[in-house]
Each structure stands twice: as structure tokens, then as C-alpha cells.
Amino acid sequence: MKILLPDSEGLKTAYQLSGKSAPQEKLPADPARIVYSAAHVTADPFSASAPSGRAAIDWETTLAFRRYLDGLGLGIAEAMDTAQRGMGLDWRNALELIKRTREELPHARVVNGCGTDHLAPEDARSLDDVSDAYLEQVDAIQGVGARIILMASRALVRVAKSPDDYKAVYAKVLSACDQPVVLHWLGSAFDPALKGYWGAPHFEDALEVALEVIEHNKSKVDGIKISLLDKEKEILMRRRLPAGVKMYTGDDFNYPELIAGDEQGYSHALLGIFDPIAPLAASAVKRLGEGDKAGFHALLAPTVPLARLMFQAPTQYYKTGVVFLAWLNGFQKHFIMLNGAQSMRALPYFTGIFRHADACGLLRDPERAIELMRSFLALYGAD
Secondary structure, three states, X not given: OEEEEEXXXXXXXXXXXXXXXXXXXXXXXXXXXXXXXXXXXXXXXXXXXXXXOOOOEOHHHHHHHHHHHHHOOOEEEEOOHHHOEOOOEOHHHHHHHHHHHHHHOOOOOEEEEEOOOOOOHHHOOOHHHHHHHHHHHHHHHHHOOOXXXXXXXXXXXHHOOOHHHHHHHHHHHHHOOOOOEEEEEEOOOOOHHHOOHHHOOOXXXXXXXXXXXXXXXXXXXXXXXXXOOOHHHHHHHHOOOOOOOEEEEOOOOOHHHHHHOEOOEOOEEEEOOOOOOHHHHHHHHHHHHOOOHHHHHXXXXXXXXXXXXXXXXXXXXXXXXXXXXXXHOOOOOOOOOHHHHHHXXXXXXXXXXXXXXXXXXXXXXXXXXXXXXXXXXXXOOOO
């Protein structure tokens, strides 16, 4: 099978599909690594508010994708940035998403994004405002029996004057959590509004603050996910975590190496890239648990070029690539996103996603994917 794909200059050349097909192996219930896939949402394109107004979600298609992830044995990180949290998905719809996933998959391994996004940063006047916002979401999520991943707060960045302010807010919020939570250190590459998180401009100082927060509240902390796209920083922090506190890699550039680990430890995973590469993620971690480290790397290493393209700067628009591939693979009937985010990447990005996905065997129905890709190119006058 072939398709004509344009390059960055518009020159079209024939691309021969690889014919590869990703394995479809289920991760066992006791995997070698705890693995969460942050999951995207499908917009409802027929709503009067779509795509740039209040979030309008196609609930059945969104939940069907979560059933698919659970069927592969993957955990689900719900209502996170992959679901466009803070970039189209507001708190009201995030809570509805959390509730529906809880009802749909009551026995699945799920952690749910808890933040302060219903409080506009410019409306935050004090640390109490931020704490109260966090606690409102904590109460709502725990009220439906769901577990929490404590997301970074734009409002806290705005009002905090020192690292001690971060320590105070986290201590107050964590004390209200009824189960150990996953903390999330989201780097400014993913959200520029979070620059200087933990009240420190440099990583070395921020690391000390984060470690102190964990140490002082370790009975309330299951682990921490860091999304800094820097493997050395993650490894450094991983080696200093208190006993029993897990590192969940959020590094969508270096995840195979970090999950495999070294002689001093390894990272579990909570990744946006595991949405589009879900079958390979499940199969690879299954093989790792079987002692087949070479097989693990053989499956995941070819996905890294796809991930590096999908998460290229400006990194916060990686969701566009995630949903584009979901559309090509038939998980949804259209390529419309919340907040019009389908327009946030250029044509060469999409043709690159197509090529890399095919090279990894991630096009579930290549003939259908070619048909959709041709219709997509036609919108750009490149059919």
C-alpha cells in the first residue's frame, strides 16, 4: 500500500507502508511496573459550543477508549493534561469525566486529576484561596470514591512568595486526602504558566523543596510523576525518594530507559504517549515482567521517534497528535478537538505522525488510515 505524502516544501513522494502490526498482548494484573496511560477525550462536534466554547464531550466515544485501555491491562490517568485539562476541559466537565469513568470501570486502576483550575490564577489573592480550591476538588473526587493525582496549580505559582508557601499548601491539602496520592511536577515545557514551580527558579533548589514536601507527608504520598523531559533530573530525584514512594516517569522522550531502570532502581509510568502507543506499552511491560528486557526495548525503542515528534515544542500541543492518531485508528469518527486544538500543528507534523505510526505498526487498519489521510490532505489542498 502506498500514499503520496507532501514534505515541508509541498513536494509529494510515494510512501510505502510498512505492513507492520503491533502486538495486542494484555498486561497482567501484577505487572513489573505500574503503568498509567493518560487518556484523551473526544469532542462532540455537533454541539453549538464546539469547538471553541465550553467543553462539549462525546461521552460514549470517550468512555469506549477507556474500556480499550483497561482491556489492555493499562491503568488510566483521568482528567489530566492529555484530556486537555486547562486547555479546553474545565473542572465541571473534568469531574463529570471522573464520575463516568468510575461508574464505567469501577475495578480499573485509575488516578484522577485534582487541581485548582476552577480558580482563575488572576482571582487568587491568598494561599487560602489556593488551598480551598484544591480542597473543593479533593472532596468532590473522594466523594465518588476515586483516587487522586494532585496536579500542579497555576494559581499557586501566582500567589506563592517562597518555597515555604508551597510546603504549607501541600501539607494542608495532603492532610485531607483519604488515600495516598500521586503528586505531579509538570514542567514549564508542558505548561509555561508553571515556570518556577516549588518557589525556586532552578531545578536543584526546586528538587529540595519537592523532596521535603514528600518527606513531611510521605504517609499521604504514593509517588510522584515528574514531566521535565530530562532523564538525568528524574533519575536524580528517583534515587532520593523515601522508601516506598514511587517515581512515575512523565518523560515522553526517554521512557524506555527510565522504565527499564538501572542497578539502583526504576520508574513506573504515567504517560501521555501511552495513549497512542497503548498496545505496544502493554506488550513491552508484559515482556519486561517475563524477564525479556531485550523484547521490552525492541517494542518500545521504535516508538521514541514518534513520541519526540508528537511532543515537540510547543510541547503543550502534543494532544493534537494524540487525537489525530486516535482518529486515524478509528477510535473516533472525526478530528475535532476541544478548544479547536486540532488546528495547533502544521501539516508536516501530521504527515510525520502518519509515517512514524506506520513504522511502529500502530495503524490498526492501514487501508482505512490511508483513506482518512487522503481526506485530511485534501483539506490542505495536498491530495
